[in-house]
Amino acid sequence: MLNKIPYFAGPIRSRKLKNITIKTISEATQVSLTTVSRVLNGVSKKFRISPATEAKVLEAAERLGYTPNQTAINLRLNKSFSIGLVIPTLANPFFSNIASIVNQALHAKGYSVLVTDCNEEEKTEIDAVRQLAARNIDGMIIIPSGKDKKHFELLLKQEIPVVFIDRYFNDLPISYVSTDHYEGAFLMVNHLIASGHKRIACIQGAHHVMSNRERVRGYSEAMKAQKLPEYYIGGSSFTYEDGYLETKLLMQKSEKPTAIFALSDTILLGVLKALTEDGYRIPEDISIATFDNSIYLDFLACPVTSISQPISDVAQIAIRLLLNKIDQKSNHEESTNGQENILIVPSIIYRKSVKSLL
Known part of the structure; x- marks a missing residue:
């Protein structure tokens, strides 16, 4: 049977959507504006609002399609619910993992995260920090890329809450959470020495970065503790x-x-590429160890022994520190803890890339 569709002549007029406010809900439920506001702000128990009234208000809000006015909420709470996250480079699995954990954790708490990849360039970092500061964000989590500290000092003057992750400056009063890079390197070099190695080469990263300097210090002091000379430091x-x-x-x-x-x-x-090209076998011809513990290390031809950084712990603690600072600022409270510096000891993941020479 043919279904007939009626034809409507003339223009189709769209129905104007009504702006649903707490007043709309109050009128629909015959509940006072104050009570509606308290229910929608999740403080029913505090003000002893009955479960029946709470259910009535929430049902009406959902049925009418009520959406909270975020701008009004931000003004009332003195927050923007946005956080800046400044990362050296997302191409590095360690930093991309941190970005993912921070983004997910803050999103679950109602924050939006503005991520900037600096490509390890100091100028990009400086521009990013200044732009984020101008956007009225609540705070920043930063993994510094460069040596310049003036843009971070400006954040302190502007009283913008900041926490560093992984990289930090000892002479800057900004809280940080990091792996204990010195201890991690010291542990690994001791493991290599205990396996009979004496000619241990260290290939480092950017010289000015605190995490690198601490890892090199761990290498040097572990060699010195066993009365061995520093065989090689390069990179x-x-x-x-x-x-x-x-x-x-x-x-x-x-x-x-x-x-x-x-x-x-x-x-x-x-x-690994250089050694493979030149025909060296791991660990038969040379042993290898690394610092970071990316997931792919287990799937290499020879799984590589590594220092595992407690990435999740570092990120979660940094988030807690930052949110505490943000709450203190929005409540006009003085910081009770001041600068908080937290180092977390890493661990060795033993795989097959270190040969015993004993």
Whole structure:
């Protein structure tokens, strides 16, 4: 049977949608504006509003399609519910993991996260921090890329809550949460020495970065503690390319290393490429260790022993510190804790890339 569709002549007029406010809900439920407001703000129990009234208001709000006025909420709470996240580079799995954890955790708490990838460039970082500060955000989580601190000092003057993750400045009164990079490197070098290695090469990242400096210090002091000379420290950036070039040069030495300690997984990838090209077998010909513990380390031809950073713990603690600072500011409270510096000891994940020479 043919279904007939009626034809309507003339223009179709759209129905104007009514702006649903708490007054609309109050009129629909015959409940006072104050009570409706308290129910919608989730404080029914505090003001002893009956479950029946609460259910009545919430049902009406859902039926009428009520949407809270976010601007009004922000003004009332003195918050924008937006956080800036400044990352050196999302190409590095360590930083992208942190970005993912921070974004998900803050989103669950009702915050939007504005992420900036600085590509390890100081100028990009400076511009990003200034632009975020101008957007009336509630606070920032930053992993610094450069050496300049003036833009961070400006945040302190503007009283914008800030927490550093992983990289920090000892002479800047900004709270930070980080892996104990010194302890991690010290643990790994001790493991290599305990396995009989004495010619241990260290391929580092950017010299000015605190995490790198602490890892190099851990390497140096572990060698010194066992009365061994620093065999080799080379490299200048946390990149695949630098790991590759440094390894090519390193393996030209007449007295070759028995082990290489790459100070990041990105450096490690370059190390592995160089060794593979030159026909070295891991761990038969040379042992390898790294700092970061990316997921792919288990799936390499020879799974690589690594320092595992407590990424989730670092990110979650940093979020708690920042939200506490934001709450204190919005409530016009003085900070009770001041600068908080937290280091978390990492652990070694033992795989198959370190050969015992004993």
